[in-house]
Amino acid sequence: MTDSDTGTTPSAAAEGRPAVKLTLFTLTTMVVGSMVGAGVFSLPRRFAEETGVAGALISWVIAGVGMLMLAFVFQALAVRRPDLDAGVYAYAKAGFGEYLGFFAAFGYWASACVGNVTYWVLIMSTIGAIAPALGDGDTLLAVVLSSVGLWAFFLLIRRGVKEAAAINRVVTVAKVVPILVFILLSLFYFDPSVFATNFGGADYAGSLFHQVRGTMLATVFVFLGVEGASVYSRHAKRREDVGKATVLGFLSVFAVFASVTIVSYGILPMSEIAELRQPSMAGVLQAAVGTWGKVFVSVGLIVSVLGAYLAWTLMAAEVLFVAAKDDDMPRFLGRATAADVPVPALLMTTALSQIVLVVTMFSDDAFNFALDLTSVLSLIPFFLAAAFAVKIGYRPGPERAVERGPHRELVIAVLATLYTAFLVYAAGLRFVLLSFILYAPATFLFVKARREQNRRLFSPAEAVICAVSIAGAVVGVIALAVGWIEL
Numbered sequence: 001m002t003d004s005d006t007g008t009t010p011s012a013a014a015e016g017r018p019a020v021k022l023t024l025f026t027l028t029t030m031v032v033g034s035m036v037g038a039g040v041f042s043l044p045r046r047f048a049e050e051t052g053v054a055g056a057l058i059s060w061v062i063a064g065v066g067m068l069m070l071a072f073v074f075q076a077l078a079v080r081r082p083d084l085d086a087g088v089y090a091y092a093k094a095g096f097g098e099y100l101g102f103f104a105a106f107g108y109w110a111s112a113c114v115g116n117v118t119y120w121v122l123i124m125s126t127i128g129a130i131a132p133a134l135g136d137g138d139t140l141l142a143v144v145l146s147s148v149g150l151w152a153f154f155l156l157i158r159r160g161v162k163e164a165a166a167i168n169r170v171v172t173v174a175k176v177v178p179i180l181v182f183i184l185l186s187l188f189y190f191d192p193s194v195f196a197t198n199f200g201g202a203d204y205a206g207s208l209f210h211q212v213r214g215t216m217l218a219t220v221f222v223f224l225g226v227e228g229a230s231v232y233s234r235h236a237k238r239r240e241d242v243g244k245a246t247v248l249g250f251l252s253v254f255a256v257f258a259s260v261t262i263v264s265y266g267i268l269p270m271s272e273i274a275e276l277r278q279p280s281m282a283g284v285l286q287a288a289v290g291t292w293g294k295v296f297v298s299v300g301l302i303v304s305v306l307g308a309y310l311a312w313t314l315m316a317a318e319v320l321f322v323a324a325k326d327d328d329m330p331r332f333l334g335r336a337t338a339a340d341v342p343v344p345a346l347l348m349t350t351a352l353s354q355i356v357l358v359v360t361m362f363s364d365d366a367f368n369f370a371l372d373l374t375s376v377l378s379l380i381p382f383f384l385a386a387a388f389a390v391k392i393g394y395r396p397g398p399e400r401a402v403e404r405g406p407h408r409e410l411v412i413a414v415l416a417t418l419y420t421a422f423l424v425y426a427a428g429l430r431f432v433l434l435s436f437i438l439y440a441p442a443t444f445l446f447v448k449a450r451r452e453q454n455r456r457l458f459s460p461a462e463a464v465i466c467a468v469s470i471a472g473a474v475v476g477v478i479a480l481a482v483g484w485i486e487l
Contacts, residue, residue: 024241031249036175039222040257041122041301042367044264045280046218048273051211053199053265059212060258063219066419070382071250072412073389078246080392088381089319090326095388098328099446099462103469104381105323106442107435111377112316113352115224118370119305120146121360125278125367126298136278138366146357154350157313158341175307178300179256182285186263189288195266216426220375222257223250278367313349320345330448364486375423376431377438383420389413430485436472437480443469 047056077084077091084090088108093101121137124146128134134142264273264284276283279301285293321342324334336342360366393410424432443466450457458466479485 027245041279050214092384175304433476440473
């Protein structure tokens with residue numbers, strides 16, 4: 001049966017056909033491909049704006065340990081709850097009910113959509129170095145060209161998941177090379193005296209804690225995607241590969257991200273790094289080896305960002321699709337083509353990215369605004385997933401993997417929960433309110449799904465959560481209107 005509006009058929013899985021199956025290597029490249037994107041190329045400036053070498057080292061230790069705990073959480077949950085697909089969303093629903101599960105699904109999806117916008121902004125900003133009409137990626141021409149790219153990728157992914165995953169596997173390998181070359185060249189031209197001057201971050205006001213806090217959202221952004229294999233778990237050939245791909249993907253990029261940040265402090269004074277045009281990695285390498293270094297990084301960035309965009313679009317559409325199949329999103333989002341592509345979910349993903357792309361024209365700093373908002377929107381889903389791991393860690397039953405050490409898993413889950421709670425604090429009130437502005441209207445999708453099933457719209461607890469989200473959205477809108485917070 002074909003939907004007259006979308007031209008799609010019920011999913012392959014729904015009709016008894018197996019979903020496209022992915023190997024451990026492909027799942028790992030999807031995790032790496034999701035994490036290695038726009039963020040890594042912006043790290044030198046983002047850190048130099050906030051802190052020196054000491055603060056950067058502390059930030060990476062906190063982020064590395066915290067995100068590793070999250071990676072272990074996703075690994076453990078993939079094994080202990082193999083019945084749950086789409087990872088982050090499914091864990092929130094199983095642990096805390098349908099409405100919070102819906103919020104997790106929407107938040108994760110919206111985070112991916114906003115994150116996709118950062119990719120196009122950074123591509124246009126990169127080209128803008130030689131084509132001034134593109135500015136910093138937020139001019140009218142830049143938005144038009146980015147929009148063309150958005151819809152071109154929509155058509156590519158619509159052809160099939162297998163084809164898109166194969167492209168991502170190739171691109172992942174190709175985009176890591178320029179980053180590694182950057183690190184090696186920076187080490188060769190490393191100036192110990194410059195590094196020593198940058199060590200303490202004496203140029204920055206505030207305590208070291210304040211400096212570290214200022215870098216937290218940047219570290220969240222670059223590690224988004226660590227849950228990539230979990231989100232796409234229904235396509236894994238072997239369920240245990242989901243957890244392995246998560247940890248392998250994380251460990252393979254952590255050292256790269258930290259190295260990019262730290263070696264940059266040995267090339268330029270941090271005050272100069274903080275003033276570089278994004279992608280700041282290109283400016284750092286230009287200072288070290290000349291113009292060809294800037295061109296080399298810029299080309300690598302475009303390849304990297306396009307690959308990350310592909311992976312994130314796949315994951316975002318998958319979350320909406322699985323939520324719809326579980327009756328937590330409207331039914332039209334649960335349709336897919338014979339090639340197992342959830343086209344309505346993919347279309348909605350591309351449409352939201354298009355809207356946010358237009359909004360960036362009104363922001364003072366389009367890239368950093370989109371980057372930080374992406375990070376904040378992902379925090380609620382991450383927090384709920386970690387809290388679910390804590391919940392099942394305390395509860396006896398078949399979910400308890402006694403032979404694998406439940407106490408160890410519980411400690412890991414508690415640490416991951418505390419880390420995500422700290423990230424919400426580090427984000428600050430501005431971005432929390434902005435996220436409410438997106439979360440509250442999304443409840444209409446939840447209401448539509450409930451009406452399709454002729455069910456009660458809200459339980460008493462769900463009504464309270466809805467009221468809090470609406471109140472937060474109202475405060476956020478008022479704050480924007482009177483200028484308390486700015487885009």
